[in-house]
Amino acid sequence: MLSAAAAAVAVVLLTAIFTAKLALDYWLRLNTDSGNKRLPPGSFGWPIVGETLLYFRALRGGKPESFIAERMDKYDGRVFKTRMFGHPTAVFCGTAGNKFLFGNENKLVRLWWPPSVHKLFGRCISTVAQPAEAKRMRKILSSFLDPDALIKYTKTMDLVTIHHIKSLWQGKDKVTVYPITKLYTFELACRLFLSLQDSQLISKLSAQFNVFLKGVINIPLDFPGTRFHRSMRAADAIRKDLRGILSQRKLALEEKTASPSQDLLSHLLITSDEDGRFLTESEIVNNILLLLFASHDTSCSLITLVIKYLAELPQVYDQVLAEQMEIANSKSGELLEWEDVQKMKFTWHVVSEVTRLTPPVPSGFREAIVDFNYEGYTIPKGWKLLWSTASTHSDPSLFPRASEFDASRFEGMGPIPFSYVPFGGGPRMCAGKEYARLEILVFMHNIVKKFKWELLFPDEKIVYDPMATPAEGLPIRLSPRDSQNLYEK
Ligand code: HEM
Numbered sequence: 001m002l003s004a005a006a007a008a009v010a011v012v013l014l015t016a017i018f019t020a021k022l023a024l025d026y027w028l029r030l031n032t033d034s035g036n037k038r039l040p041p042g043s044f045g046w047p048i049v050g051e052t053l054l055y056f057r058a059l060r061g062g063k064p065e066s067f068i069a070e071r072m073d074k075y076d077g078r079v080f081k082t083r084m085f086g087h088p089t090a091v092f093c094g095t096a097g098n099k100f101l102f103g104n105e106n107k108l109v110r111l112w113w114p115p116s117v118h119k120l121f122g123r124c125i126s127t128v129a130q131p132a133e134a135k136r137m138r139k140i141l142s143s144f145l146d147p148d149a150l151i152k153y154t155k156t157m158d159l160v161t162i163h164h165i166k167s168l169w170q171g172k173d174k175v176t177v178y179p180i181t182k183l184y185t186f187e188l189a190c191r192l193f194l195s196l197q198d199s200q201l202i203s204k205l206s207a208q209f210n211v212f213l214k215g216v217i218n219i220p221l222d223f224p225g226t227r228f229h230r231s232m233r234a235a236d237a238i239r240k241d242l243r244g245i246l247s248q249r250k251l252a253l254e255e256k257t258a259s260p261s262q263d264l265l266s267h268l269l270i271t272s273d274e275d276g277r278f279l280t281e282s283e284i285v286n287n288i289l290l291l292l293f294a295s296h297d298t299s300c301s302l303i304t305l306v307i308k309y310l311a312e313l314p315q316v317y318d319q320v321l322a323e324q325m326e327i328a329n330s331k332s333g334e335l336l337e338w339e340d341v342q343k344m345k346f347t348w349h350v351v352s353e354v355t356r357l358t359p360p361v362p363s364g365f366r367e368a369i370v371d372f373n374y375e376g377y378t379i380p381k382g383w384k385l386l387w388s389t390a391s392t393h394s395d396p397s398l399f400p401r402a403s404e405f406d407a408s409r410f411e412g413m414g415p416i417p418f419s420y421v422p423f424g425g426g427p428r429m430c431a432g433k434e435y436a437r438l439e440i441l442v443f444m445h446n447i448v449k450k451f452k453w454e455l456l457f458p459d460e461k462i463v464y465d466p467m468a469t470p471a472e473g474l475p476i477r478l479s480p481r482d483s484q485n486l487y488e489k
Pocket of ligand 1: 126296299360423424427428436
């Protein structure tokens with residue numbers, strides 16, 4: 001009896017030792033120069049957290065490129081190692097780094113997001129492990145977000161914008177741009193994705209999203225009091241509402257009181273892949289959660305930044321206004337059409353230059369799926385790989401006088417390939433780039449036609465939390481441009 005117990009204890013002990021040895025070998029393989037591998041130079045920083053907090057500090061200080069530039073100078077300007085979110089990470093620098101990562105998706109690398117993203121969003125386009133699954137979801141979503149599909153939403157975007165400006169800007173001499181623009185981009189997404197018009201429900205969802213957002217790029221400590229915990233609770237509440245909306249829509253589609261093409265929700269419910277497979281209900285809810293997040297926080301950040309730069313650069317504002325008035329004068333008060341938006345070339349160059357100087361999304365991740373060599377260094381399988389928008393955008397060898405605003409950089413062929421990457425690149429490039437372009441241009445058309453503005457805090461700081469955001473929300477003083485026929489379309 002005793003010897004049986006002793007044998008059992010011995011087996012447990014041996015198993016524990018064997019497992020610990022395997023874990024240690026794996027950790028050493030990931031974290032040290034082993035064998036004849038030559039890892040990129042750099043520092044892993046503190047155990048587990050590594051240099052995550054230093055990177056966060058650069059983000060919150062509004063200078064994500066400073067973290068990278070310091071280490072490029074110190075170690076190697078092509079690639080260096082660090083540790084982020086508990087993982088050994090190689091930071092790929094410059095156009096060559098961007099090209100390498102974007103060009104090797106599913107060959108040497110694949111998309112990676114920190115664990116907080118997986119926990120919050122569940123199974124959706126950005127978190128599914130299998131490339132084929134991601135491709136399938138992306139195809140279904142893209143058929144709603146591609147230019148061909150967006151053409152029919154231009155008028156609705158214009159209508160929602162006019163309504164927003166009338167209700168939240170008209171008659172005010174001061175507004176705080178970031179929070180009200182956030183309501184605008186959220187309301188627009190709710191309208192186009194879910195056909196929601198109930199302002200109470202939209203406000204409730206919007207408040208939940210503001211809590212949710214703060215945990216997305218964070219350390220996933222899920223206990224009361226943490227940002228991540230609050231974010232998880234908000235995600236649960238949003239999902240509950242989305243499930244309710246989905247059930248009502250299914251019924252309405254069956255009863256033919258809703259249209260199969262009225263919005264993203266109907267589109268996802270009725271669209272199957274090439275093999276006739278539909279998304280499950282939880283995949284639909286998770287993807288809508290992702291799209292609501294991806295669409296409104298990014299665009300709101302960019303619109304706010306454009307307002308900031310136009311206040312600082314009155315001659316650029318005048319040129320944008322001239323272009324928009326020419327379009328407005330060519331119409332007799334009808335809503336904007338897709339063709340009108342294609343004429344907003346100078347305005348788009350201005351938006352692009354703002355995006356270069358202050359990219360709303362500062363960086364993104366990939367993961368090595370095999371050991372590979374890059375610039376003479378070994379990048380081990382499992383390492384996380386960071387690319388940085390802010391870093392190439394501020395490189396003076398790619399953008400002469402990089403800190404100066406110059407919209408003409410986008411004329412003709414524009415910046416050289418892989419130097420301007422605000423929407424990422426390769427097969428995982430932002431799926432909503434065209435939607436964002438349309439939304440921002442429609443907004444700029446309507447806002448410059450009605451107002452001029454000046455900054456109430458001229459040197460307001462921009463912080464990344466996680467998107468580029470003015471520290472005080474960008475309060476401005478508004479002056480109506482033309483008090484006659486001001487709010488007529
Ligand atoms: C100014 C606005 C926006 C910026 C700067 C932006 C930026 C980005 C970036 C940097 C990525 C990661 C790309 C990569 O890793 O290569 C991304 C992914 C994504 N974005 Fe955007 N985005 C914007 C607006 C939007 C909008 C309006 C939508 C939806 C309507 C959207 C939907 C998505 C989706 C679904 C992904 C994930 C794609 C995938 O995993 O395959 N984004 N975006």
